Amino acid sequence: MTKSVIIIGSGVGGAGIGALLAHEGFNVKLFEKNKLxxxxxxxxxxxxxxxxxxxxxxxxxxxxxxxxEILRVCEEPDExxxxxxxxxxGPKFFYNGEFISLPRxxxxxxxxxxxxxxxMKFYDDVVKTKQDRIEELMYTSIHDFVASYTxxxxxxxxxxxxxxLYFVTDQETSAGEWIYCxxxxxxxxxxxxxxxxxxxxxxxxxDIIKEHGGEVYTxxxxxxxxxxxxxxxxxxxxxxxxxxxxxxxxxxxxxxxVLKLVGEEHFEPDFIQKIKTYKYSLATLxxxxxxxxxxxxxNMIMYLSFDQxxxxxxxxxxxxxxxxxxxxxxxxxxxxDTITKARGSPEFKDYVPPKHFAVFLPIVSNLDPTSAPEExxxxxxxxxxxxxxxxxxxxxxxxxxxxNSVKDIFPxxxxxxxxxxxxxxxxxxxxxxxxGNVIGIGQTIDQVGKNRPPQELPGIKNIYECSADTGSHGIxxxxxxxxxxxxxxxxxxxxxxxxxxxxxx
Numbered sequence: 001m002t003k004s005v006i007i008i009g010s011g012v013g014g015a016g017i018g019a020l021l022a023h024e025g026f027n028v029k030l031f032e033k034n035k036l037x038x039x040x041x042x043x044x045x046x047x048x049x050x051x052x053x054x055x056x057x058x059x060x061x062x063x064x065x066x067x068x069e070i071l072r073v074c075e076e077p078d079e080x081x082x083x084x085x086x087x088x089x090g091p092k093f094f095y096n097g098e099f100i101s102l103p104r105x106x107x108x109x110x111x112x113x114x115x116x117x118x119x120m121k122f123y124d125d126v127v128k129t130k131q132d133r134i135e136e137l138m139y140t141s142i143h144d145f146v147a148s149y150t151x152x153x154x155x156x157x158x159x160x161x162x163x164x165l166y167f168v169t170d171q172e173t174s175a176g177e178w179i180y181c182x183x184x185x186x187x188x189x190x191x192x193x194x195x196x197x198x199x200x201x202x203x204x205x206x207d208i209i210k211e212h213g214g215e216v217y218t219x220x221x222x223x224x225x226x227x228x229x230x231x232x233x234x235x236x237x238x239x240x241x242x243x244x245x246x247x248x249x250x251x252x253x254x255x256x257x258v259l260k261l262v263g264e265e266h267f268e269p270d271f272i273q274k275i276k277t278y279k280y281s282l283a284t285l286x287x288x289x290x291x292x293x294x295x296x297x298x299n300m301i302m303y304l305s306f307d308q309x310x311x312x313x314x315x316x317x318x319x320x321x322x323x324x325x326x327x328x329x330x331x332x333x334x335x336x337d338t339i340t341k342a343r344g345s346p347e348f349k350d351y352v353p354p355k356h357f358a359v360f361l362p363i364v365s366n367l368d369p370t371s372a373p374e375e376x377x378x379x380x381x382x383x384x385x386x387x388x389x390x391x392x393x394x395x396x397x398x399x400x401x402x403x404n405s406v407k408d409i410f411p412x413x414x415x416x417x418x419x420x421x422x423x424x425x426x427x428x429x430x431x432x433x434x435x436g437n438v439i440g441i442g443q444t445i446d447q448v449g450k451n452r453p454p455q456e457l458p459g460i461k462n463i464y465e466c467s468a469d470t471g472s473h474g475i476x477x478x479x480x481x482x483x484x485x486x487x488x489x490x491x492x493x494x495x496x497x498x499x500x501x502x503x504x505x
Contacts, residue, residue, distance in 0.1 A: 015465040
């Protein structure tokens with residue numbers, strides 16, 4: 001007998017598991033609360049011809065990772081989503097007025113001579129780390145792991161930038177998870193962008209649902225999951241209709257599933273407390289810049305300013321007596337994490353640095369020409385910013401801070417700006433929830449491996465969470481795709497070739 005499935009949400013996890021189960025013969029109905037599918041992977045067209053992404057701006061492994069594996073399991077060609085890699089030119093750092101390619105130009109970072117050898121050994125060890133050692137390092141921070149190689153604060157700052165991929169600080173990022181993802185990045189060399197915007201991913205999955213007889217509804221919010229005798233029976237829609245199904249799958253995030261859609265009354269207090277203590281990843285502010293002409297051929301730029309780290313640390317007065325220190329001496333006494341924690345203290349709550357010291361810039365229209373009108377250019381510039389669901393924060397100042405860093409790279413950029421748009425954590429929250437954080441439950445050392453949120457809920461049958469919250473490995477949307485593949489395995493018993501290959505390494 002064909003089983004019926006209701007899926008709540010059309011992000012990568014929701015649309016992905018929908019595609020997998022529809023291909024397997026399940027009767028799938030997907031309900032999305034917004035008019036657009038995709039969640040953080042959604043995109044929208046402006047009246048003047050620009051295609052803008054909501055919350056995702058680069059995909060780590062394109063079709064070679066878990067996002068592509070969903071298509072392969074569904075027996076769809078990789079070409080169902082068209083990709084362009086960030087190659088030729090590849091990703092570059094911008095530091096001290098020049099572009100730097102790693103590892104070739106590493107010396108241009110002016111690391112101490114004592115750090116170059118240990119840093120090269122660190123990267124060599126990362127490539128060669130075996131699966132059992134990765135598991136051992138899951139609950140060690142990347143900060144502590146790197147400290148076993150070098151104490152150079154510039155190295156720490158650069159690694160902290162990479163930790164921003166997971167939107168947690170270097171003190172909290174799992175070394176094991178970081179190594180797991182870095183190995184995939186180094187092996188696949190396929191970071192890039194889908195043509196047509198990030199919505200191309202959930203659209204491909206939703207098309208598979210419909211091609212196999214399933215249904216996808218937009219602008220139809222689900223208000224409650226119906227529970228009878230500890231069994232999920234269906235959902236109540238906001239318009240009052242009740243829809244029944246054999247299996248209910250949530251893509252809204254573990255907290256909203258438990259605390260809102262199901263309700264605390266269905267669980268033991270210890271489980272509710274655990275759900276409430278899960279920590280979200282950090283938030284980002286994204287500045288979207290439309291230009292009247294192409295000003296760069298680069299695909300991806302990572303701006304990093306050690307000078308800004310020093311300036312901010314001095315501004316926060318982190319090291320007593322530092323006024324007589326040179327910048328190099330000062331860097332010997334301060335860490336990136338020290339600054340991060342100081343910025344979170346009450347006395348510096350409203351402080352915004354004049355320039356942001358770490359900014360990620362995908363040149364979107366170079367990766368996806370459909371994102372900008374002909375002869376124009378679209379650049380995204382994003383970096384960390386505070387998230388709050390309780391107050392209005394001065395995001396304009398944060399946008400200015402990011403733009404001032406962008407001007408270091410492109411001094412004349414203002415001469416070519418048509419418009420800028422700011423995507424704030426509150427914008428993301430209004431569209432995709434989770435207080436506007438980038439990913440969901442953060443990949444911190446206490447929330448990875450066996451400590452990731454569960455896909456199944458204790459004491460209630462036939463209900464599952466499938467989102468980045470419940471993924472085991474990956475960066476951003478790939479974490480959600482990982483969750484979809486694992487849930488597919490759980491519901492059908494069928495093996496996932498990508499996971500089988502990883503297990504044999």
